[in-house]
Amino acid sequence: MSAPTALPPGPEAKRPAAEPLVQMRDIDKVFGGINALKGVNLDIRPGEVHVLLGENGAGKSTLMKILSGIYTPSSGTIRLDGTDHPALTPTQAAAAGIAIIYQELSVINELSALENLFVGRIPLRRRFGIGTVDWRGMQREATRILGRLGLNIDLNTPVGQLPIAHRQLIEIAKSLMRNARVLVMDEPTSSLTNIEVKKLFDLVRQLRDEGTAIMFISHKLDEVRAIGDRFTVLKDGTPTGSGMIADYTNDDLVRMMVGRVVQRTFLSAQPVDCSGSPVLTVEHVTSADRTRVRDVSFSVYSGEIFGFAGLVGSGRTELMNCLFGTMSRASGRIELNGRDITPRAPVQALKNGMAYITENRRQTGFLPNFSIMSNIGLSQSLKEAPLRGLWGLLNPKREHDIAEHQRQRLSIKCASIQQNITELSGGNQQKVLIGKWMATEPDVFIFDEPTRGIDVGAKSEMYSIMRTLSNAGKAIIMVSSELPEILAICDRIAVFSAGRIVEILEGRSASEETILSLAIRGRE
């Protein structure tokens, strides 16, 4: 999806005279003391495509959830059809014709296209005094609406067998049948081909010209330019700009999305010496499907924290899985201190001195049925055991010492290391997982989104742990979608886009702006 040149330029944005359908005024939303949104204003007008821009976590989804009545704003008003509401309920929002097409489509794959269109409101027809499904009426109505969208499919096909673009159209059709006046589309192009994107845009323009108000959420500036009329940029929950897209350049828009004061608190004291031989060398790694990770090469030096920045879904986690042997590769070679260790399974990565703190603690991190002590001791005992970790007796005394040592070193807050790990807070669970890998004494650490879902205090602890490890000569790789944290800690930053490294930047001189524009545009 990096051929935006294939998209036609948008038609001259029409200056709408229409009254806004929805006006959101001074919207604040506070979650547990943190302002997710602050003073946001948003006008949604019929016959206009309004683009909502912002980084991951800027507050776009929160705002849309307020619009659709899922969240209640902490303060502010929503003006709808001439009445001011302090908040909408989902029913009110639906009645007002506000419909959201999420990135994760909500069609039911097992049902047919026809059933999906009418799900929850199947029309009945009385026959012999019994209410029966009015299939013929449904067919008629569905054919009409799909014809309007230019979708010609067999209505009886299970939706799971249709291409994603068609599923999306069915979802759009579903909302149109419910008389949608405001259609919110959350990153609708993320899994479409260029031709499908073009078709979707034609449809969006058609709907717009028929008077539907469209809210379009996207990261891709070229698409935004092709389809949008008006825009609003959010940064850390605050609006940083709005206007007509035609009046601004892409650089202007990127500047509005970034621009915090960068704190480089956790950078190494001295610039890292990259003249010697690296600890870790990665050469030409390509994933088995040849799309998610494509020909990635880089090196990490002793004492260095090497960051991977990029958009969610750009393939960074997949790259880490390719490095650790948890995802199959088409090609690639991984060297540790000059020795080929290319792992085919995590057990080999473990034995050769790699550690991987995954992005999802619950799914791929801890064992919910184990104590803190056993969670920490597990990988260490496997690393020492012959026969792929199979053989040998447990050594509870030694394991206790190891776990106790890690508890003190990482200051894990717990009553005792015999406690079950599920009783800990997110940050402390994360520390246990780091302790588990530190106990295996690896040379390379991969941290994938290490601060996700942990509180601010624990975050900065996490950074100092990483810096301490790197000062001890370990090679550290960090994947993060939060630019401030990448800039605060990484010595070098690889900007990742569509399965490739676009560019490797020096951490000391990189800015949010350069990283984001590289990540968004990809390789020209």
Next chain:
Amino acid sequence: MSRSRIAKFWDYYGTFCILIVIVALFSALSPGYFTKPDNIVQIFVQSAITVMTALGEFFAILIAGIDLSVGSIVALSGIVTGKLMVAGLDPFLAVLIGGVGVGLVLGAINGALVNYTGLHPFIITLGTNSIFRGVTMIISDASPVFGFPYSFVQALTGNVWFIPAPVLFALSLAVVLWFVTTKTKLGRNIYALGGNREAAYFSGIDIKLHTLIVFMISGVCSGLAGVLSTARLGAAEPAAGMNFETFAIASAIIGGTSFFGGKGRIPSVVVGGLIIGTINNGLNMLRVQTFYQLVVMGSLIIAAVALDRLIGRPK
């Protein structure tokens, strides 16, 4: 006692409490007969085979799987052992090949199929249960094999000092497996696999290798149970072990093994097997007809597990 302390106590001793309740119940219903020392010994002997299959089943359930083929492994290993002895092989070697060997191979087939197809063990062992039973019928021509050396029957049904051999067998197997689960890395890895398969994989556990081993353990337990059953009957029955999976699963679950994987203890599973044996024996003492026994047995299983959930799961 607080709610969570009750739960903790129940986790450890719940199965034992259920056993006591059931013993008390039968003692009251059938005074005199049930509590006779002879009958108590008889309960232990009768429970031995159930306990052995339950021990294997425990491992399969521990990794959030199941093994429905225990009954047909009992039958096939019995037939092979019997055939080998009738062919003149030394009984000890026959047990080694027919019990241990056949159990290992059949378990390995289960494990390999689970690993290779990625299907749930329920499906795989549902299929192999039928396959193994079919093979048993084919090689035995659906008729029992008998005429074993007296030494074989004597060794497996007599007493060692004062302990009945079947009890000693089941107990030894339980002790070995208890050691595996609590003292070895293999055992801990299996618990890890059951607790969170993906996290175990990312932690460096070879999950396919461990899955294979789990089903081999289950196979060996059933294989040995098959040998024991053959000795007790004095003949290898092709129809032996019918419904054994029900009793094995019931014992493991009554013994507190979690269907979601990663939780359970060998001693409780042994007590679970004893509970099943006691119910069987008690119903016989009360002269309940076989068909009614099935009904009562099923109801008691559901009641025991429901009770366990009621007490053991604080809201």
